[in-house]
Amino acid sequence: METVPNWKEMIPELSTFLDGKPIDPELWLHNIGRYDHAVAYALLFWPSFLEHDGCVLLGNQIPETYDQWKTTHNSDTTAIEATLNHRHILDLFPTAPEPNGALVAHFGRLLKEMWSAKLMIDFPNRKFEVEFSDNFDLSVDNPSITFYTRQNEA
Numbered sequence: 659m660e661t662v663p664n665w666k667e668m669i670p671e672l673s674t675f676l677d678g679k680p681i682d683p684e685l686w687l688h689n690i691g692r693y694d695h696a697v698a699y700a701l702l703f704w705p706s707f708l709e710h711d712g713c714v715l716l717g718n719q720i721p722e723t724y725d726q727w728k729t730t731h732n733s734d735t736t737a738i739e740a741t742l743n744h745r746h747i748l749d750l751f752p753t754a755p756e757p758n759g760a761l762v763a764h765f766g767r768l769l770k771e772m773w774s775a776k777l778m779i780d781f782p783n784r785k786f787e788v789e790f791s792d793n794f795d796l797s798v799d800n801p802s803i804t805f806y807t808r809q810n811e812a
Contacts (some may be wrong), residue, residue: 668761702750703772711735714781714807734804740789744804748796755799762801763792769803777805790806 664674665683675689677759691726706718711728712735713723721742731737747762747769757765770790788805 663764664760667758668764703769704776705773707777709781713739713742714777714784714786714805715739716745716805736809739806740804743806744802746800746802748800757796759796760795762794763797766790766792766801766803773803773805 666680669683669686672683672686675681696723708715708718708720710724714792721727724738724742727738727741727810729743740745747766748757767790770788772775774786774788777784777788785808787804787808790803793811794801
């Protein structure tokens with residue numbers, strides 16, 4: 659059974675938004691949300707993937723460092739994918755206020771679920787591993803998410 663997130667802990671503004679009356683995240687979003695932001699966030703939550711040279715890569719362009727990583731990893735597509743598809747959660751919004759651990763963990767789990775679903779839809783004949791560990795200490799860690807094709811299951 660999935661636990662209900664502590665919204666007040668993750669989104670402190672919920673407690674002070676409407677004259678100090680606590681509200682739920684959906685009402686808050688209804689009041690502050692924008693279509694242009696929603697479309698931009700969709701690029702992160704429901705991303706494009708590119709198939710190149712046996713690899714599935716995050717985004718719609720071949721990274722400039724692709725050949726370098728191909729050489730470094732001796733053409734091991736799993737290692738190339740894991741390296742090039744990895745993103746540090748705290749680097750996604752570098753100008754945002756520092757998030758708390760509960761928020762980062764919830765956000766990482768959401769990304770993992772959405773990327774997993776999108777990969778299954780876009781590549782139904784491949785098996786992927788999407789990795790995000792919510793066991794971290796924000797004082798020393800910058801949690802990351804990545805995905806790669808499971809060995810012998812491409």
